[in-house]
Amino acid sequence: MRDLIDIGANLTHDSFDHDCADVLARAAAAGVTRIIITGTSVTSSVQAAALTEAYPQRLFATAGVHPHHAADFDEHTSQALHALLTNPAFVAVGECGLDFFRDYSPRPLQHAAFEAQLELASQLHKPVFLHQRDAHDEFVAALRPVRTRLVGGVAHCFTGGRAELTAYLDLGLYIGVTGWVCDERRGSELRAALPSIPLDRLLVETDAPYLLPRDLATKPATRRNEPAYLGHIVERVAAGMGKPIEMIAEATTANAERLFGLAR
Numbered sequence: 534m535r536d537l538i539d540i541g542a543n544l545t546h547d548s549f550d551h552d553c554a555d556v557l558a559r560a561a562a563a564g565v566t567r568i569i570i571t572g573t574s575v576t577s578s579v580q581a582a583a584l585t586e587a588y589p590q591r592l593f594a595t596a597g598v599h600p601h602h603a604a605d606f607d608e609h610t611s612q613a614l615h616a617l618l619t620n621p622a623f624v625a626v627g628e629c630g631l632d633f634f635r636d637y638s639p640r641p642l643q644h645a646a647f648e649a650q651l652e653l654a655s656q657l658h659k660p661v662f663l664h665q666r667d668a669h670d671e672f673v674a675a676l677r678p679v680r681t682r683l684v685g686g687v688a689h690c691f692t693g694g695r696a697e698l699t700a701y702l703d704l705g706l707y708i709g710v711t712g713w714v715c716d717e718r719r720g721s722e723l724r725a726a727l728p729s730i731p732l733d734r735l736l737v738e739t740d741a742p743y744l745l746p747r748d749l750a751t752k753p754a755t756r757r758n759e760p761a762y763l764g765h766i767v768e769r770v771a772a773g774m775g776k777p778i779e780m781i782a783e784a785t786t787a788n789a790e791r792l793f794g795l796a797r
């Protein structure tokens with residue numbers, strides 16, 4: 534496989550501090566030529582900026598505030614994100630959304646932070662990188678009024694079934710699939726929905742260092758996921774959709790280039 538794009542990797546996570554260069558070398562050797570670093574707070578987005586400067590045209594990033602950190606979203610946050618997003622290496626606003634599974638931030642603050650970031654994305658004509666857990670109905674309700682003003686978005690780490698998929702496709706969203714698809718136990722709903730994802734809306738991501746594919750032949754002792762495993766996810770997605778691996782690789786790369794405005 535050639536030229537895969539990992540659209541979601543948390544490379545500013547401290548587990549990558551000591552060997553980021555090796556991680557990127559392994560990714561490149563495995564055909565993962567471009568990676569979009571997920572920003573989850575202003576601080577992590579600033580850290581991501583430094584990485585994109587060190588590896589231009591290989592690393593890109595999102596700038597945003599994860600719903601877990603929504604309580605930290607204050608009057609300075611939109612301005613800080615806006616400043617970051619003027620850098621062409623920043624290709625999306627997020628990750629942003631709603632997470633009622635953990636509820637680390639109060640729900641009204643999650644809504645406020647989410648709506649502010651949707652507004653920012655529409656102003657800046659950048660797509661949104663979206664997170665949703667146990668909040669489907671309210672998430673869709675927040676997106677519906679702004680959807681025509683957004684240039685696009687991805688429901689990152691999609692783990693839902695057909696009903697959720699249909700709602701996201703109706704909103705015009707792309708669907709980000711992770712190594713969750715490799716999980717025999719938890720991934721069954723996703724695997725059932727997989728053949729219904731249109732080829733021109735599919736994206737792949739590792740969500741590294743999280744979500745190490747459970748069915749890797751040799752698992753790293755650290756249990757840390759990394760972008761080099763993206764090809765494994767592509768293989769599982771291809772098998773689940775009943776399509777050739779190369780077809781999934783080519784489609785997901787073209788989709789990422791289109792949504793995030795990357796060079797072809």
Ligand SMILES: [Zn+2]
Pocket residue numbers: 628663664665689690
């Ligand atoms: Zn997420």
